[in-house]
Amino acid sequence: MSRRKSTKNNAPRRRSIAESFQEYGRGVAGGLMFSLPLLYTMEVWWAGFNAHPWRLAAYVSATFVLLLGYNRFAGLRHDAGMLEVAIDSVEEMGIGFIISAVALYLLGRVTFEMPLNEIAGQIVIEAMTVAVGVSVGTAQLGGGEDSGEGDVGEDGGAAGRVKRGGKAGRTGGARRGEPELHFGGQMLLAFCGATLFAANVAPTEEIVMIAVETSWVRLLGLASVSLLLGALILHYSEFKGAREFVRHEGLGAVVAGSVATYAVALVTSGLILWFFGRFDGVTLYTALAQTVVLGVAATLGASAGRLLLQG
Secondary structure (H helix, E strand, C coil): CCCEEECCCCCEEECCHHHHHHHHHHHHHHHHHHHHHHHCCHHHHHHHHHCCHHHHHHHHHHHHHHHHHHHHHHCCCCCCCHHHHHHHHHHHHHHHHHHHHHHHHHCCCCCCCCCHHHHHHHHHHHHHHHHHHHHHHHHHCCCCCECCECCCCCCCCHHHCCCCCCCCCHHHCCCCCCCCCCHHHHHHHHHHHHHHHHCCCCCCHHHHHHHHHCCHHHHHHHHHHHHHHHHHHHHHCCCCCHHHHCCCCHHHHHHHHHHHHHHHHHHHHHHHHHHCCCCCCCCHHHHHHHHHHHHHHHHHHHHHHHHHCCC
16 A cells, blocks of 8 residues: 655654555454455345445445544544545445455456446445455554664654554644544444444344334343443453553543443444445334344444444
């Protein structure tokens, strides 16, 4: 990928071919790790057959915006400009399309005899989640950038070091030139995490079955469990990154953070279920029940996303 890294005199240079291939390798690994269940799910293949072009276009657009946000706030380099962020996002979507096309072909899901619209629908639906996995994998699966080499700040100390694949040193505050991750950024990362988790099960029939058979009392119980899980991960379990990225000042901060994270999880669940057509022809109660049921998985992803996707 066309990323640059800094040398000791702070002059940026392009990464070598070998380093770029390492990044692509991490991206491919991340894309497969986070999206493999979708590549083996029949409901996703069927959704590709039936998806309307404008829904596919909306899905691609939303994924691109998601990648822009992730690469801006938690990508490989904190000092990247928006043009570089946009280029990286386009590259990640391209890798997602390639991985999806090759995987679906090898699995026999895509053949040359199929209509073009069915081929495109399947590949687009699979590729978008793969692209998010590529972005996360590229940024988070790597080690230190220079194997002990780093950028020395103006004070001659280690304050100006830049670590690749992580945000080391954040405990004492944001590094020089690094944008502080505000509440909106936290919620965007929660959306990324919720998408990665919820998209793996949203297309399955099990979600509809559980929703239809679950009473409103159990739905309230699921909602309560989701809130408790969010609070546990974010505030009480010493989860990786919790001390650095989540406020702990009093019960109010715990409640506000947990409720906001659960709200993101429900919105994400609703959008994903709508995209896969799970709201078509069902009652309002069934649609709400599906959202709450899927919200348990989405909350796990949203909570983890706030901590791990920037750590």
